[in-house]
Amino acid sequence: MAKIELRNISKKFKDDTVIPNLNLTIKDGSFTVLVGPSGCGKSTTLRMVAGLEQQSDGDIWIDDKCVNDTPPGLRDVAMVFQNYALYPTMTVRGNIEFGLKNRGVAKTDRNTLVTDISEIVGLAPYLDKKPQQLSGGQRQRVALARAMVKQPKVFILDEPLSNLDAKLRGQMRTELIQLHKRLGTTFVYVTHDQVEAMSMGDQIVVMNKGVIQQADSPMKLYHDPENLFTAEFIGTPA
Numbered sequence: 082m083a084k085i086e087l088r089n090i091s092k093k094f095k096d097d098t099v100i101p102n103l104n105l106t107i108k109d110g111s112f113t114v115l116v117g118p119s120g121c122g123k124s125t126t127l128r129m130v131a132g133l134e135q136q137s138d139g140d141i142w143i144d145d146k147c148v149n150d151t152p153p154g155l156r157d158v159a160m161v162f163q164n165y166a167l168y169p170t171m172t173v174r175g176n177i178e179f180g181l182k183n184r185g186v187a188k189t190d191r192n193t194l195v196t197d198i199s200e201i202v203g204l205a206p207y208l209d210k211k212p213q214q215l216s217g218g219q220r221q222r223v224a225l226a227r228a229m230v231k232q233p234k235v236f237i238l239d240e241p242l243s244n245l246d247a248k249l250r251g252q253m254r255t256e257l258i259q260l261h262k263r264l265g266t267t268f269v270y271v272t273h274d275q276v277e278a279m280s281m282g283d284q285i286v287v288m289n290k291g292v293i294q295q296a297d298s299p300m301k302l303y304h305d306p307e308n309l310f311t312a313e314f315i316g317t318p319a
């Protein structure tokens with residue numbers, strides 16, 4: 082079943098067409114990875130799904146509903162960025178809880194949810210600390226927990242690990258794969274790193290210059306690339 086569908090999506094910034102005509106189906110519960118060189122339109126595509134950017138033409142469907150006119154807060158999509166901004170004066174608990182307060186969730190329910198989620202992402206011992214007392218990886222987990230607490234049906238992660246060192250990045254990859262299994266929700270993950278893409282996703286979408294080159298399983302991409310760009314980008318001869 083499709084969770085998200087992009088139908089004939091185009092995007093122009095002034096006279097510059099960065100996405101000419103994009104069609105994509107993201108399956109419910111999948112771990113979909115958008116991969117391609119820097120500037121190819123990955124972030125723009127996902128910002129349109131989240132409602133943070135309006136497409137120039139075409140329709141976006143989430144759960145069999147056209148969301149073209151649905152504001153970001155009502156799309157049930159949470160986005161985690163590379164440059165996550167935490168509130169420096171608030172504790173870890175305060176940062177995670179923040180998104181729930183203006184949703185009218187009762188204090189006791191907020192506490193339970195924050196405690197449960199901090200267990201899942203390994204932050205339980207750090208709830209009373211301030212962001213500057215945490216490592217880079219721990220801060221990234223706070224950003225993740227802040228998105229999780231809203232219990233969205235779709236997680237969009239835009240290069241969330243690129244500020245971390247290689248060792249921590251490897252560890253966080255494994256954690257995210259486990260988190261996806263545990264939550265069973267749809268993950269859409271953006272990276273420019275093909276090794277990361279192939280090791281994480283069950284559906285890989287290879288993009289170049291605003292055009293999807295191929296969308297397939299890692300096995301299919303590896304063994305049966307449909308064009309030279311995909312073959313070279315994934316690293317196998319066509």
Ligand code: ADP
Nearest residue numbers: 094097099117118119120121122123124125126
């Ligand atoms: P990626 O995430 O794959 O690195 P982006 O989606 O950020 O690529 O950008 C795709 C193209 O759109 C790039 O050429 C970029 O310069 C351009 N672009 C992105 N956002 C804007 C904007 N707000 N105004 C003008 N051009 C933009």
Ligand code: MG
Nearest residue numbers: 123124125239
């Ligand atoms: Mg980007």
